[in-house]
Amino acid sequence: MKQIKPTKHTKISFYLGLIVIAFMSFAILADLFGVLRLKGIDFYFTIRPQITPRSDIVIVTIDDMSIKELGVWPWPRRYHAEVLDFLTRAKAKVVGFDILFADNAPDPEDDRLLIDAARKAKNVYFTMFFSPQKRKRAETKKVSIVVTTEKEKAVEEFLPRFAVTRLGTSDTPTGGQEVTIPITDLSKCSKGIGNINYEPDEDGVIRYGQLIVGYKGNYYPALSLCLAAGSMGLSIDQIKVGRYIKLKDDIVPISRQGKILVNYVGPFDKFKTIPYYRVLTGEMPESAFKDKIVLVGSTATGVYDLRVTPFSANFPGVGVHANIINSILTRKYIRALPPVLGLMFVIGFGLLLGYALPRLSPLLKAVFAASLFAVLVTTGVVFFNNNIYMDIVYPGMAVLFSYFTISLYLFIAEEREKREVKGAFSKYVNPEVMEEILSAPEKLQLGGTKKKLTILFADVRGFTPISEKLQPEEVVSLLNECLTEMADAIFKHEGTLDKFIGDAVLAFFGAPVEHTDDPQRAVRTAWEMQQRIDVVNKRREGGTHGLLKIGIGINTGDVVVGNVGSHRRMDYTVIGDNVNLGQRLEDTAGGGQILISESTYELVKDIVDAVKLEPIKVKGRVQPVQIYEIHGVR
Numbered sequence: 286m287k288q289i290k291p292t293k294h295t296k297i298s299f300y301l302g303l304i305v306i307a308f309m310s311f312a313i314l315a316d317l318f319g320v321l322r323l324k325g326i327d328f329y330f331t332i333r334p335q336i337t338p339r340s341d342i343v344i345v346t347i348d349d350m351s352i353k354e355l356g357v358w359p360w361p362r363r364y365h366a367e368v369l370d371f372l373t374r375a376k377a378k379v380v381g382f383d384i385l386f387a388d389n390a391p392d393p394e395d396d397r398l399l400i401d402a403a404r405k406a407k408n409v410y411f412t413m414f415f416s417p418q419k420r421k422r423a424e425t426k427k428v429s430i431v432v433t434t435e436k437e438k439a440v441e442e443f444l445p446r447f448a449v450t451r452l453g454t455s456d457t458p459t460g461g462q463e464v465t466i467p468i469t470d471l472s473k474c475s476k477g478i479g480n481i482n483y484e485p486d487e488d489g490v491i492r493y494g495q496l497i498v499g500y501k502g503n504y505y506p507a508l509s510l511c512l513a514a515g516s517m518g519l520s521i522d523q524i525k526v527g528r529y530i531k532l533k534d535d536i537v538p539i540s541r542q543g544k545i546l547v548n549y550v551g552p553f554d555k556f557k558t559i560p561y562y563r564v565l566t567g568e569m570p571e572s573a574f575k576d577k578i579v580l581v582g583s584t585a586t587g588v589y590d591l592r593v594t595p596f597s598a599n600f601p602g603v604g605v606h607a608n609i610i611n612s613i614l615t616r617k618y619i620r621a622l623p624p625v626l627g628l629m630f631v632i633g634f635g636l637l638l639g640y641a642l643p644r645l646s647p648l649l650k651a652v653f654a655a656s657l658f659a660v661l662v663t664t665g666v667v668f669f670n671n672n673i674y675m676d677i678v679y680p681g682m683a684v685l686f687s688y689f690t691i692s693l694y695l696f697i698a699e700e701r702e703k704r705e706v707k708g709a710f711s712k713y714v715n716p717e718v719m720e721e722i723l724s725a726p727e728k729l730q731l732g733g734t735k736k737k738l739t740i741l742f743a744d745v746r747g748f749t750p751i752s753e754k755l756q757p758e759e760v761v762s763l764l765n766e767c768l769t770e771m772a773d774a775i776f777k778h779e780g781t782l783d784k785f786i787g788d789a790v791l792a793f794f795g796a797p798v799e800h801t802d803d804p805q806r807a808v809r810t811a812w813e814m815q816q817r818i819d820v821v822n823k824r825r826e827g828g829t830h831g832l833l834k835i836g837i838g839i840n841t842g843d844v845v846v847g848n849v850g851s852h853r854r855m856d857y858t859v860i861g862d863n864v865n866l867g868q869r870l871e872d873t874a875g876g877g878q879i880l881i882s883e884s885t886y887e888l889v890k891d892i893v894d895a896v897k898l899e900p901i902k903v904k905g906r907v908q909p910v911q912i913y914e915i916h917g918v919r
Contacts, residue, residue: 294643294698298691302639305690309631309683313624318678320488325678326546327490327595329669335551338611341378341516343574344558344603347583351562358588362386362395365581368564369402369409372579375571379515381410381508383481383582383590383603386467396468404474410511411471412481415461415498440466441501447478448503452527458543459484460499477521479508483592483605484544490593491600494609497526497543504543509609516578516614538618546619546674548612552596553584553604580607621674630661630680638687643695650695654688738796739807739841739885740864741780742871743771743814744789746834763825764788767833770817777813778806783858789871793859796846804841804888811837811879812918834876840867841885862905869903870912883911892919 312318345368352358365382372380390396403409444466461482466472482495496507504526506514514524514532524530530537539545550556561581563569582603583590594600612618634657642650658681665677745767752760768785775782775792779800783791792810794803814835822832842863849858866882874880886895894917900909 294695295640297694298643299636299639301691301694302635302687305639305683305687306632306635309635309679309686310628312682313628313631313679318682321682322676322678323486323488323490323492325665325676326492326674329666329674330549330595332666333670335555336548336617338550338556338607339614340557341577342556342607342610343577343579344556344607345561345564345579345581346558346601346603347561347581347585347588348558349585349587351560352585352587354562355565358583358585361392362390362399364565366395366398366402368561368581369399369406371564371567371571372574373402373406373408375574376576377408377574377579378576379408379410379476379512380406380579380581381412381479381512381606383412383508383580383606385412385414385465385481386471387465389468396471400470400474403471407476408515409475410477410479410508410515411467411475412508413464413466413478413505415480415482415500415505416463416465417461440464440469443469443473444505445503447472447505447521449497449506449524449526450522451504452525452531458497458499458504458539458541459495464500476515477506477511479506479511481508481602481606483602485593490595491605492547492595493540493544494547494605495543496530496537496539496545496609499543507606507609509606510537510613512578512580512606513610513613516610532613535613535616537613538620545609545612546621547594547605547608548617548619548672549594549596549608550611553600556604556607558584578610580610582606617672619669619672619674622668622676624676627676627679631683634680634683635687638684638691642688642691647692647696650688650692654684658684734845734847735843736796736846737842738844738846738859738863739794739804739839739888740844740859740867741775741792741794741807741811741837741839742789742868743792743811743835743837744871745818746836746876747831748788748833751831751833766821767818770821771814771835774810774813774817778810780806780810781857784856791858791868793844793846796859797857804839804885805892807839807841808879808881808885808889808893808915809918811839812915815877815879836871836874836876837879838867838870838872838874838881839879839885840864840870840882841888842866842882865905866903866910869901869910873901873912879915880912881915883913886913893917894919 316322347358355364365384369380386399403411444464459482466478467475472478480495480498482498483491484493484495485491486493494507494509496510497504498507499505506521506524510524510530511521514521517532519532524532526543530539537545559569559573580603582601584601584603586599590602591599592602592605594605637657638654641653645653661677661680661684665675668675745764748764748767751763755763767788768790771790772782775790778794779798780792780794781796783793792807794800794807794810800806814837818833818835840863842861844859844861844863846859847857849856849860870880870882880898881889881895886893893915895913895915898912898914900911902909
């Protein structure tokens with residue numbers, strides 16, 4: 286259904302749009318729907334075409350098959366020493382172990398072999414981990430406390446050598462309260478130590494990589510950043526950090542917390558992987574690792590280094606490092622548009638929908654809102670495919686909230702108006718005309734308006750003397766039967782029944798619904814009334830009331846039509862000189878006669894057989910009025 290009066294609800298709809306804008310603006314500032322916003326990032330990843338990563342990134346996987354071949358994890362560190370020696374002979378560019386060697390091995394020889402292999406390789410990076418809180422230690426074990434304190438003191442002396450260079454002023458990245466590093470001798474012989482800190486989002490999914498961690502005044506890089514820089518020939522102190530990370534002439538964008546949105550290329554198997562046991566046993570040729578960036582990490586289910594990512598709930602942590610390295614080396618970073626753009630979208634959509642929806646039909650409302658939403662999503666997808674992240678969740682919710690809120694209000698308002706119209710007109714018009722009014726209410730004018738209508742007056746002649754012969758209930762029954770037949774004829778031809786005046790009827794044609802043949806409809810109605818009253822006479826043949834006759838007058842002309850009355854009681858009726866003329870014609874008509882004015886005759890002469898009568902004088906008119914009597918309707 287179209288709007289009854291679009292301007293009537295425009296202001297309220299606009300205010301509802303403003304309310305949605307205010308709510309969504311607060312939601313953006315408070316990030317009320319943060320989880321949905323994060324799921325929007327996952328949506329982008331799942332529909333984006335997968336990316337082919339660099340071929341020089343190789344992952345040596347500690348997988349289930351390797352554990353089956355080599356035994357239960359953890360393995361002796363001599364295994365890692367042998368793998369590292371093999372990668373050194375293969376001339377791997379850099380090697381990163383995503384394994385935390387925090388404690389001494391049970392066999393000191395294992396540690397010695399790994400340390401010697403790392404010292405010989407000169408291109409190996411190990412891992413450290415920063416705890417957000419200090420771990421509690423049992424005060425009863427005083428000896429352990431002394432040892433731990435001495436170890437921490439040693440760490441504090443050499444750890445800063447693995448810090449990056451601060452570039453001017455910078456925001457404070459996420460900080461650690463305590464650090465766990467590899468055993469001291471292994472740390473000292475490595476090319477660098479990178480953190481493996483990952484802070485999942487509130488829904489447990491890892492979407493951001495922690496490239497920089499602050500600890501006691503220094504900034505420390507992630508393992509992925511160390512390997513990317515090392516493959517470019519940079520040492521850790523050549524990594525410069527400010528409001529961004531600078532690697533030679535390359536700029537790596539980071540957030541205020543030192544994070545980067547990981548540009549996942551796709552599932553983990555997009556990267557080249559080689560099982561650990563095949564490297565250890567020499568099954569792989571050295572050429573497979575020449576000039577490669579090699580990551581050694583776990584993918585086995587029992588080693589517990591599986592993470593939740595947009596692509597999988599069991600994504601190996603080493604794969605996150607590989608994705609970050611690929612982003613840095615290909616310079617394909619996902620850059621987020623400023624949040625103020627999302628706020629601008631929210632404001633624009635709220636204002637646009639508040640203005641447009643009350644002016645549209647329900648179907649166009651849905652099409653318009655769906656089109657806005659589709660354009661928003663398509664724009665976001667196109668941007669993301671070009672490594673630009675645009676939040677569509679909050680603007681999209683602004684579209685949905687505005688559409689449902691305004692549409693619900695308009696629906697309730699229209700239903701209320703429909704009930705009012707139906708209540709007002711159900712007694713005037715037939716059901717078909719009522720449906721036409723309700724289907725196109727914008728054509729309806731309830732206020733007084735001047736309009737050319739055809740007026741019909743009909744009166745039952747001689748009803749008073751007949752009623753004197755009947756019982757009261759018989760009088761009412763007879764009158765109801767006559768008026769019902771007359772009203773049915775009016776409704777059949779889609780006229781408007783104005784009122785019953787005793788045993789008379791006032792009807793008009795052309796309002797509230799206008800037809801091109803309203804005068805013809807009025808004449809056909811009058812002719813059918815005469816036929817129907819004959820049927821009533823036949824049904825009551827043998828009664829004592831006598832025969833009933835109807836005198837009818839019809840006139841066409843300009844009248845005022847609209848709601849007339851007091852604030853307590855109003856009727857949809859017609860007033861004016863042409864209404865009076867119609868009543869004067871009915872007064873003049875005898876029983877069984879149909880008299881029409883000349884203005885009506887000119888409009889119906891093609892369908893009636895009529896006789897021209899002598900003009901009559903009408904009160905208020907100087908010139909006599911020419912009238913015609915209808916003898917038949919074709």
